[in-house]
Amino acid sequence: xxxxxxxxxxxxxxxxxxxxxxxxxxxxxxxxxxxxxxxxxxxxxxxxxxxxxxxxxxxxxxxxxxxxxxxxxxxxxxxxxxxxxxxxxxxxxxxxxxxxxxxxxxxxx
Amino acid sequence: xxxxxxxxxxxxxxxxxxxxxxxxxxxxxxxxxxxxxxxxxxxxxxxxxxxxxxxxxxxxxxxxxxxxxxxxxxxxxxxxxxxxxxxxxxxxxxxxxxxxxxxxxxxxxxxxxxxxxxxxxxxxxxxxxxxxxxxxxxxxxxxxxxxxxxxxxxxxxxxxxxxxxxxxxxxxxxxxxxxxxxxxxxxxxxxxxxxxxxxxxxxxxxxxxxxxxxxxxxxxxxxxxxxxxxxxxxxxxxxxxxxxxxxxxxxxxxxxxxxxxxxxxxxxxxxxxxxxxxxxxxxxxxxxxxxxxxxxxxxxxxxxxxxxxxxxxxxxxxxxxxxxxxxxxxxxxxxxxxxxxxxxxxxxxxxxxxxxxxxxxxxxxxxxxxxxxxxxxxxxxxxxxxxxxxxxxxxxxxxxxxxxxxxxxxxxxxxxxxxxxxxxxxxxxxxxxxxxxxxxxxxxxxxxxxxxxxxxx
Numbered sequence: 001x002x003x004x005x006x007x008x009x010x011x012x013x014x015x016x017x018x019x020x021x022x023x024x025x026x027x028x029x030x031x032x033x034x035x036x037x038x039x040x041x042x043x044x045x046x047x048x049x050x051x052x053x054x055x056x057x058x059x060x061x062x063x064x065x066x067x068x069x070x071x072x073x074x075x076x077x078x079x080x081x082x083x084x085x086x087x088x089x090x091x092x093x094x095x096x097x098x099x100x101x102x103x104x105x106x107x108x109x
Numbered sequence: 110x111x112x113x114x115x116x117x118x119x120x121x122x123x124x125x126x127x128x129x130x131x132x133x134x135x136x137x138x139x140x141x142x143x144x145x146x147x148x149x150x151x152x153x154x155x156x157x158x159x160x161x162x163x164x165x166x167x168x169x170x171x172x173x174x175x176x177x178x179x180x181x182x183x184x185x186x187x188x189x190x191x192x193x194x195x196x197x198x199x200x201x202x203x204x205x206x207x208x209x210x211x212x213x214x215x216x217x218x219x220x221x222x223x224x225x226x227x228x229x230x231x232x233x234x235x236x237x238x239x240x241x242x243x244x245x246x247x248x249x250x251x252x253x254x255x256x257x258x259x260x261x262x263x264x265x266x267x268x269x270x271x272x273x274x275x276x277x278x279x280x281x282x283x284x285x286x287x288x289x290x291x292x293x294x295x296x297x298x299x300x301x302x303x304x305x306x307x308x309x310x311x312x313x314x315x316x317x318x319x320x321x322x323x324x325x326x327x328x329x330x331x332x333x334x335x336x337x338x339x340x341x342x343x344x345x346x347x348x349x350x351x352x353x354x355x356x357x358x359x360x361x362x363x364x365x366x367x368x369x370x371x372x373x374x375x376x377x378x379x380x381x382x383x384x385x386x387x388x389x390x391x392x393x394x395x396x397x398x399x400x401x402x403x404x405x406x407x408x409x410x411x412x413x414x415x416x417x418x419x420x421x422x423x424x425x426x427x428x429x430x431x432x433x434x435x436x437x438x439x440x441x442x443x444x445x446x447x448x449x450x451x452x453x454x455x456x457x458x459x460x461x462x463x464x465x466x467x468x469x470x471x472x473x474x475x476x477x478x479x480x481x482x483x484x485x486x487x488x489x490x491x492x493x494x495x496x497x498x499x500x501x502x503x504x505x506x507x508x509x510x511x512x513x514x515x516x517x518x519x520x521x522x523x524x525x526x527x528x529x530x531x532x533x534x535x536x537x538x539x540x541x542x543x544x545x546x547x548x549x550x551x552x553x554x555x556x557x558x559x560x561x562x563x564x565x566x
Contacts, residue, residue, distance in 0.1 A: 007281075014274060021267050030263055037270035041277050048281040056284070067280055070228055074273060077235045081269075084242050085262050091246060092255045101263075 006047035013040035027089050027099040031082075038078050042071045110171065111160045112151035112179055113219045119143040120212035127205030137194045140208040144190055147215065148183040151176065167287055170225030170359075177424060177564050178222045178351050185344050185431040186215060191542055192439035193336045200334045201247050210240035214345065221352035225359075227276045227286040230352060234272070234316060237345055238265050245333040245341070257332025264325045268315035275308030288360030298364045306361055306368050310375070313356070316349040319409055320379040323402050327386075330398035335447075338394065339438030342401045343431040350408055354423055357412050365415065372413045373498055380406035380508040387515045394447040396515055397437065400473060403512055404430050407488050407505065413498065414491040422487030424564065425557055429480035429550065433469035436546050440466055443533040452519060453528025461540045463523045468547035472554070474516040475509050480553035485509060 013036060020033030049067025056063035093099055122143065126136055150160065155176040197207055217236030224230045242265065246258025276286070282301040283291040292298070298306075311322065318326040330338045361368060383403030390396040408426055411419035440462055444451055456463035472481035489505060492498050553560060 014270075017270065018267075021263070027259065027263070031266075034263070034266045034270055037267075038273060041270065041273040044274075044277045045280065048277065051281070052284045063284075066228075066286060070276075070280075070286065073228060073232065077232070080239055081235070081266055084239055085266065088242065088246050088255070088258050088262050091249055092259055095250070095252055095255055101259075 003047060003051050006044065010040040010044035010047070013037075013043070025101050027092070027101055030101065031085055031089070035078065035082070038074060042074055045071050045074070110163060110165075110169070111154040112147050112183065113216055114161060115150045116147050116212050116215045116219065119147065120209045120216065123205050123209035123212055127203065127209075133198055133204050136205045136208065137190075140194065140205075140212075141187070141190050143212070144183065144187050148180065148187060151179050151183060155180065165225075167289070168226045168229050169220070169223045170289065171223045173564065174355070174420065174424075175219075175223035178427070179219050181424065181428050181431075182218050182222070182344055182347060183215070185347070185428070185435065186211070186340075188432065188542075188546065189340055189344065189435055189439075192435060192539065193339060193442055196336045196439075196442040200336060201249065203247075207244065207247065210244055211340065214240050214340075218344070218348040221348055222355070224352070224355065225287060225289055227279060227288060230288075230356065231269075231273065231276060234349070234352065235269065237348055238269070238316075241265075241337075241341060241345060244337045245329060247337065248334050253332040254334060257329045260325055260332075261329045264315065268312045268322070271308050271315070272312035275305045275312060278302070278305030278308065281305075288356060292361065292363045298367055302364070303367055306364070307371065309356065310368060310371055313349070313353040314375055317346060317353055317405050317408075318402055319375050319405050320382040320402065321375075323379065323382065323405075326402055327395055327398040330401070331392070331395050335394065335438060335442040338398075339435055339442065342397065342438070343434045346401065346405070347427040347431055350405070350423070350427065354412050354415075354420075358415050358420070362415055369413060369497075372409060373501055376406055376409040376413060377501060377504055379403070379409060380505055384508040384511045388511065390515070391449065392447045393441060393449060393452070393519060396449075396519075397434065397441075400512070400515070401434065403508070404473070406508070407485055410488040410492045410501070410505070413501075414495045416491055416494055418487060418494060419491035421561055421564070422484060422491055425480065425487060425553065425560055426484035428560065429472060429484045429553060432546055432550055433472045433481065436469045436543055437466055437473075439539075439543075443535065444531060445533075449518065449522050450528070451531060452522045453526040455523040455528070455531065458530045459533075459535060462535060462543060465543040465547035466523070467520050468550055470516045470520055472550045474513045478551060478554050480550050480557070483554050483557050 017033045017037035017040060021030050024030050024033065045067050049064040053064030089099055096103060123140060126139055130136065198204055214237050217233045220229055220233030220236060224233060242258055242262045245261050246254055248254035278301050280286060282299050282305065285291050315322040330342060333341065379402060383399055383406055387396050387399035387403060390399060408423060411423040441447060472479035475482045475485040489502050492502055
């Protein structure tokens with residue numbers, strides 16, 4: 001399967017994530033959209049890794065493995081970010097009983 | 110490498126120090142002593158004395174720039190600890206954990222100042238950001254702090270997503286994560302590479318808060334506890350900046366013509382928005398947030414020009430800006446009220462503190478004889494050497510003139526207005542430390558070779 005399909009699929013997912021972050025008002029859903037962006041990146045990273053492997057396998061048997069390694073790092077960092085982010089959302093919910101982002105405009109004035 | 114490992118160990122030590130002792134003064138002493146050890150380890154590293162020999166495989170690439178920048182950041186953090194560590198007590202109950210988080214942030218800073226692979230850039234930026242989200246929200250009952258932390262978190266994670274997409278595109282077009290020698294000289298960059306560079310520009314602009322990606326900055330800096338803001342606005346920002354300049358100096362220097370105009374536009378917008386909005390602020394804290402955006406506009410000129418002048422200049426700039434801003438914020442952290450009126454007649458009641466604050470403000474405004482003037486001069490000269498962006502230099506000088514208005518407003522309020530005595534406790538050691546910092550700002554402004562001789566030793 002040509003690489004183009006993977007690129008189009010991940011760019012689509014990534015854009016859905018961006019649109020979600022910019023338009024949705026619920027903090028949890030915004031958060032899910034950010035995760036969607038990260039996972040679109042993971043998908044593309046694996047696709048590129050495979051592509052580089054097929055291109056360079058004759059010269060270097062382990063070509064393309066670094067892309068897959070990167071995916072693990074993204075997953076680990078995303079997990080760390082989720083734990084901190086959910087803690088922040090819970091902390092906010094305790095004080096305001098809402099997770100609506102529109103509620104967050106006290107700092108403007 | 111020494112400093113990285115020692116700082117990571119100290120982070121863990123500080124986490125456990127909170128269990129062993131409840132005495133705040135001993136925790137503070139431990140943190141300050143630990144930081145001195147890290148600084149010492151880094152200086153030893155600079156002179157070729159390595160504690161550890163670890164094969165890095167091009168992941169990290171320590172050079173003079175990274176060692177020197179790490180030393181500057183560690184020295185600024187030491188200043189921050191000496192000035193404001195006591196005010197950190199007011200933030201919340203978990204005193205030693207705040208120090209632990211700051212040590213982890215220092216690890217991230219050392220990573221981004223020495224990265225050779227985009228993987229380390231990503232990890233370093235995240236190691237800086239995640240503890241900062243926590244520190245921003247550390248005042249748990251305060252709604253403003255909560256709000257700032259959520260805002261910072263959502264936008265930070267969003268920009269991380271953009272950055273990862275940029276890194277992936279880079280990988281797709283070059284087949285490697287290494288920034289050194291990945292892009293061939295003279296070759297026409299592919300469309301994918303250009304998209305990747307643009308995404309990296311946007312995400313790094315988010316991190317250093319350059320306009321039009323700056324909108325989170327005033328809210329977050331205003332909402333976060335003031336002590337944390339002073340750390341965020343100086344040390345964390347300088348680190349994000351050095352990552353930015355390193356990425357473009359080592360990685361994308363070969364294809365400068367394809368991204369230079371984007372940086373020029375971002376610089377111009379940052380200068381205009383930062384300076385003009387700062388004029389209308391009623392709170393000193395918010396004014397400093399906008400002033401930090403305005404200063405980023407000047408620092409962006411180093412990325413625009415990318416020559417030896419800009420590298421020297423950015424080091425001087427980060428040092429001058431960090432010292433001056435840390436000084437002002439340390440006084441602000443002791444105040445109850447952050448409005449300009451709170452500083453009415455400040456010079457009468459606290460003459461020494463007011464004098465050193467005046468020196469810091471003059472330095473930020475770029476008045477000659479201070480380090481701020483010389484660093485702005487270096488930035489303008491480096492752009493002048495490219496012989497392309499004369500309009501930007503004119504704009505920058507005009508905007509520096511605008512900045513004088515809001516910096517001098519604070520000086521005018523302190524010296525020429527009558528006011529009641531502000532209820533703040535200022536110890537004499539704090540006063541003298543401020544005077545030493547003010548002397549340092551002037552010394553760097555007269556004799557910058559002090560810094561550079563060490564760089565080129």
